[in-house]
Amino acid sequence: MRPFSYTNAKNKEQALQTFTKTSHYLGGGTNLVDLMKEDVERPDQLIEVANLEYKNITKNNEGGYTLGGMLSNSETANHPDIRKNYPLLSMAMLSAATAQIRNMATNAGNLLQRTRCPYFFETSMPCNKREPGSGCGAKDGMNALHAIFGYSDKCIATHPSDMCVALAAMNAKVEVQKTDGSSRTIDFTDFHRLPGNQPEKDNTLEPGELITVIHLDEPKFSDHYYYLKIRERSSYAFALVSVAAGLQIKRGVITKAGLAMGGVAHKPWKFTKVEKYLEGKKPNKVNFKAAAEMAMQDAKPFEGNKYKVEMGKKAIVRALTQAFEREA
Amino acid sequence: MKSIKASGIGNPIDRIEGHLKVAGKAKYASEFPVENMVYAQGVNSTIAKGKITSIDTSEAEKQNGVLAVITYKNAEKLKNYPKDMTNFSLTTVAPVFQDRQVHYYGQYIACVVAETFEQAQYACRLIKVTYEEETPDIHLDKNRGKAYKPGESADFSRGDMDAGMREADVTLEQTYTTPIEHQQPMELHAAIVNWNDGKVKMYANQQILNQATTSISETFGIPKEDVQIITPYIGGGFGSKLNVYKHITMATMASKMIGRPVQITVTRHQMFTNTGMRQFDEQEMRLGAKKDGSLTALAHHTTSHTAKNLQYFEACGNVSKMLYKTPNNAVTHRLIPLNIQCPSSMRAPGEATGSFALESAMDELAWKLKMDPIDFRIKNDTQVDMGADKPFSSRLLIECLRIGADKFGWENRKMQPGTNKKGNWLIGYGVSAASRRAPYMKTSAKVVLELNEAAVNANIKMDATDIGTGTYTIVAQTVSEYLGIPVENVKVEIGDSEFPVTPGSGGSWGAASYCNGARKACENAIAKLKKKQNITESEEIEVAELLQQNNLTTFEAEGTAEPSEEYKKHSVFSFGANFTEVWVDKDTGMYRIKRMVNVGSAGKILNPKTAYGQIIGGLTMGAGMVIAERTQVEPNYGNFITRTLADYHVPVNLDMANIDVVFLPEDDKIANEMGVKGIGELGITSVAASIANAIFNATGKRMRDLPITPEKLIEAGLEPGVA
Numbered sequence A: 001m002r003p004f005s006y007t008n009a010k011n012k013e014q015a016l017q018t019f020t021k022t023s024h025y026l027g028g029g030t031n032l033v034d035l036m037k038e039d040v041e042r043p044d045q046l047i048e049v050a051n052l053e054y055k056n057i058t059k060n061n062e063g064g065y066t067l068g069g070m071l072s073n074s075e076t077a078n079h080p081d082i083r084k085n086y087p088l089l090s091m092a093m094l095s096a097a098t099a100q101i102r103n104m105a106t107n108a109g110n111l112l113q114r115t116r117c118p119y120f121f122e123t124s125m126p127c128n129k130r131e132p133g134s135g136c137g138a139k140d141g142m143n144a145l146h147a148i149f150g151y152s153d154k155c156i157a158t159h160p161s162d163m164c165v166a167l168a169a170m171n172a173k174v175e176v177q178k179t180d181g182s183s184r185t186i187d188f189t190d191f192h193r194l195p196g197n198q199p200e201k202d203n204t205l206e207p208g209e210l211i212t213v214i215h216l217d218e219p220k221f222s223d224h225y226y227y228l229k230i231r232e233r234s235s236y237a238f239a240l241v242s243v244a245a246g247l248q249i250k251r252g253v254i255t256k257a258g259l260a261m262g263g264v265a266h267k268p269w270k271f272t273k274v275e276k277y278l279e280g281k282k283p284n285k286v287n288f289k290a291a292a293e294m295a296m297q298d299a300k301p302f303e304g305n306k307y308k309v310e311m312g313k314k315a316i317v318r319a320l321t322q323a324f325e326r327e328a
Numbered sequence B: 001m002k003s004i005k006a007s008g009i010g011n012p013i014d015r016i017e018g019h020l021k022v023a024g025k026a027k028y029a030s031e032f033p034v035e036n037m038v039y040a041q042g043v044n045s046t047i048a049k050g051k052i053t054s055i056d057t058s059e060a061e062k063q064n065g066v067l068a069v070i071t072y073k074n075a076e077k078l079k080n081y082p083k084d085m086t087n088f089s090l091t092t093v094a095p096v097f098q099d100r101q102v103h104y105y106g107q108y109i110a111c112v113v114a115e116t117f118e119q120a121q122y123a124c125r126l127i128k129v130t131y132e133e134e135t136p137d138i139h140l141d142k143n144r145g146k147a148y149k150p151g152e153s154a155d156f157s158r159g160d161m162d163a164g165m166r167e168a169d170v171t172l173e174q175t176y177t178t179p180i181e182h183q184q185p186m187e188l189h190a191a192i193v194n195w196n197d198g199k200v201k202m203y204a205n206q207q208i209l210n211q212a213t214t215s216i217s218e219t220f221g222i223p224k225e226d227v228q229i230i231t232p233y234i235g236g237g238f239g240s241k242l243n244v245y246k247h248i249t250m251a252t253m254a255s256k257m258i259g260r261p262v263q264i265t266v267t268r269h270q271m272f273t274n275t276g277m278r279q280f281d282e283q284e285m286r287l288g289a290k291k292d293g294s295l296t297a298l299a300h301h302t303t304s305h306t307a308k309n310l311q312y313f314e315a316c317g318n319v320s321k322m323l324y325k326t327p328n329n330a331v332t333h334r335l336i337p338l339n340i341q342c343p344s345s346m347r348a349p350g351e352a353t354g355s356f357a358l359e360s361a362m363d364e365l366a367w368k369l370k371m372d373p374i375d376f377r378i379k380n381d382t383q384v385d386m387g388a389d390k391p392f393s394s395r396l397l398i399e400c401l402r403i404g405a406d407k408f409g410w411e412n413r414k415m416q417p418g419t420n421k422k423g424n425w426l427i428g429y430g431v432s433a434a435s436r437r438a439p440y441m442k443t444s445a446k447v448v449l450e451l452n453e454a455a456v457n458a459n460i461k462m463d464a465t466d467i468g469t470g471t472y473t474i475v476a477q478t479v480s481e482y483l484g485i486p487v488e489n490v491k492v493e494i495g496d497s498e499f500p501v502t503p504g505s506g507g508s509w510g511a512a513s514y515c516n517g518a519r520k521a522c523e524n525a526i527a528k529l530k531k532k533q534n535i536t537e538s539e540e541i542e543v544a545e546l547l548q549q550n551n552l553t554t555f556e557a558e559g560t561a562e563p564s565e566e567y568k569k570h571s572v573f574s575f576g577a578n579f580t581e582v583w584v585d586k587d588t589g590m591y592r593i594k595r596m597v598n599v600g601s602a603g604k605i606l607n608p609k610t611a612y613g614q615i616i617g618g619l620t621m622g623a624g625m626v627i628a629e630r631t632q633v634e635p636n637y638g639n640f641i642t643r644t645l646a647d648y649h650v651p652v653n654l655d656m657a658n659i660d661v662v663f664l665p666e667d668d669k670i671a672n673e674m675g676v677k678g679i680g681e682l683g684i685t686s687v688a689a690s691i692a693n694a695i696f697n698a699t700g701k702r703m704r705d706l707p708i709t710p711e712k713l714i715e716a717g718l719e720p721g722v723a
């Protein structure tokens, strides 16, 4: 590692005031510290925020719950209120990484984890995300793990989080504090961004903005939900393709659908059009298959990741079926 | 004499060093407290082929704590590889920084020595290198024209292959491919080296000490006697710690240069680029059989790659020379030199990959013949190794298959693929036959007896190593057995090159060799003590009494065991059979290995507990070959894009099945006096085929390219069909 200074922030004010352009907030460190060891991230200062007060799960006034940004992934996923009201979120979070990593990882850090693109991790390779202008090694190289939706000429990476796929299928908002003391709330769908001409930017946060809490709206998918994660081994592997599916079913008709896919784009890929399509329909194979076709029709795979189109369709049908068939 | 046998051989006692390991008290190579020690760290090339044009170390040298930066400019002259492609053997030298040439991505180009590990690591990042880059040879396909035959032993033929194919009623021609894989033991390669007055002493996790000292002494041009390696515990090797790698040379050179002990720990990333690997293998199989199932022809042609300046080849085809009765047989191996590090031995080199091709092909042919794959194998059994033209010392393959079938419930298998379903699952059963040479080599040991009241304590010394397999325990049990003393009274001292010479741990020869060496030392001790008192050899007498009669409180003896003439006249192998039940998700391509049964005939089982451990480990590695183990090479730059254990996927607990291990009783005194045969590598052999065959039985899809990932199954189209 390169030398850096370390500040253990006592409160949010200290964290925000200490922040400089070359600082990084430190959550559980499970992603940031790895990247520092790889010489990919080179902060001059780490500001530990994992000990700040945002470690609770509370009811909010939209009929939903608010998650502390500094609460661990394990505590969040295993919290009785989350398991009861947002089992889709819980299921997605528990499919990630390992128990040890989930114990360390914070909710804020999870949102901000960086891509697993192997070129991004290897400093001797070209990568526009790591070093803007150096080129994208993956595009003409190894791209089995890369995007099929929404990529640009500059970057075809995917966002690796499982938690975020569930959050995209639900409705969530991220609250952040700015260094000037003000705060703002960002719709989850606007939180991550597509690479466009600036692949170095994963999300819409401004420098120094500190994630404090995540707001979830009123629970809708507590009866019919499924998180399907297709991966190369049974645990401790990132998704090749994953699907978060939530259904609200009343009298045999879908009244609300949530559907998002992981492992296919620079951000958790929410199928808004397909969600709308499913609403008002009967939960059956025919409609699920049609939904899957509709979802994948704009996919543009590369040489190495053609499999994702078929895999994606199968995964959608399966996840919706499992969500529907689940005994409430 | 053998009155106390409770802890002797054959008993499933706990590992005698187990507690030390669990309590963190067992010292591994990098953990020895050495005064005045400094840290070295290697810097790797970031091109695969070319020449270093400049290397600027000034910034690194300025840093706090940095003591030296070694590059080709200031490195001492070492013995280099011979000019012609030399075989990468256990005694091959390990030169480093001898010129500006870069032959593969990640080759060491510099080494920083500093007071602390962190200082060394940081300074490494400040070294600036420029290269004159050349286009590397990376692709097998683009370089096929360069394929060559690596020596006479690479090819074999018997009978007339083409005639055999013409004679066949049913034939099969298929190609199987297996990827680059890495050994990646948990313990990183590491050494603490002290060069003192022309002599070098090191703590280093080498599997075979007597060969490693040769390599080091030749690299530095010093007498072998002046090199000492100590390594009481090794945290896994899987072949990667057989050879001496360049980090040893870097640390030795650094210690000599600055006159202090130097610690070096290879990083996990460098464990991909600098400590060996299994190469990519492409295996073309041609098989022919009569309607009744008798094989008429079997050919096994392997193409793989080697380094540009060093040759290693994995003899994938050897299994096809000996496993079945085949009147017509052809085996070839070809190598293509590429700008990728030299491959090396990994987890049953040759057998693990070769048996995937052969045992998949046998399954395919059985299916074409509409024959049960077990019957097909039994039909072609042979008690003679037709490749070596020698009888097997013992071979219980048919028994392994039959008993395994029984245990596994093979009769419930549906012959027709895709017909055994449960919900979203397609269920399949697979079988494969396994064989692994059971080598046995000359081994010496020294035993020191001490009489303490009426009890005898024994101390046994040999330069053996314990790479996690249980050497300490089985050697202690052997001494207990042959001296007739409790195992608690035996102290085993291994892992020091100054102790009597053994062949070390590798190739599944450790257990047989170590234990026979220990046996011989004990037998010699007793024989000498009897002789002094004119006691006939056959008389039973406690060793304590013998010492008393001799008026001795202490006595020592050495012994050397080695293969007999009979051994040389036979082919000595362990055999086994693997059975696997696999559940494949019909939509997602994910699958679960539900059950595995492994039946082995591996000679005398010294300790069922450690023996089971070997097989369970082998099955897990075999499953790893199928599930996800694969190192991918970047096609444009030639680096491995698989660079950590987060992306080099080995099986997790949930991937593994219920495992049932059975050893058949076997008494093979030709193998060696104790009848011990190798187990470790038998465990991995043909496991991959049994899983792939089960996937075929489940889905009707024949997967010939490892690993078998969900991507590939989806691409194969999973709707059940028939191949």
Ligand SMILES: Cc1cc2nc3c(=O)[nH]c(=O)nc-3n(C[C@H](O)[C@H](O)[C@H](O)COP(=O)(O)OP(=O)(O)OC[C@H]3O[C@@H](n4cnc5c(N)ncnc54)[C@H](O)[C@@H]3O)c2cc1C
Binding pocket: A024, A025, A026, A027, A028, A029, A030, A031, A032, A033, A034, A049, A069, A073, A095, A096, A097, A098, A101, A104, A105, A106, A107, A108, A109, A110, A111, A112, A113, A160, A161, A162, A163, A209, A210, A211, A212, A236, A237, A238, A239, B646
């Ligand atoms: C081997 C391995 C396997 C994994 N497998 C999976 C998987 O299968 N699925 C999955 O979803 N994830 C997986 N992960 C990723 C893991 O979920 C993330 O590393 C983790 O969630 C990051 O959280 P953290 O608190 O440790 O973040 P850190 O590493 O501490 O920080 C990550 C980033 O967020 C910033 N940051 C942290 N907190 C804040 C804040 N409050 N406000 C603003 N910025 C902040 C940091 O500056 C940094 O840039 C895996 C990780 C590893 C190492």
Ligand code: SF4
Binding pocket: A115, A117, A118, A119, A120, A126, A127, A128, A129, A130, A135, A136, A137, A138, A139, A146, A154, A155, A156, A157, A199
């Ligand atoms: S896909 Fe993105 S992260 Fe990967 S190499 Fe290209 S620019 Fe870098």
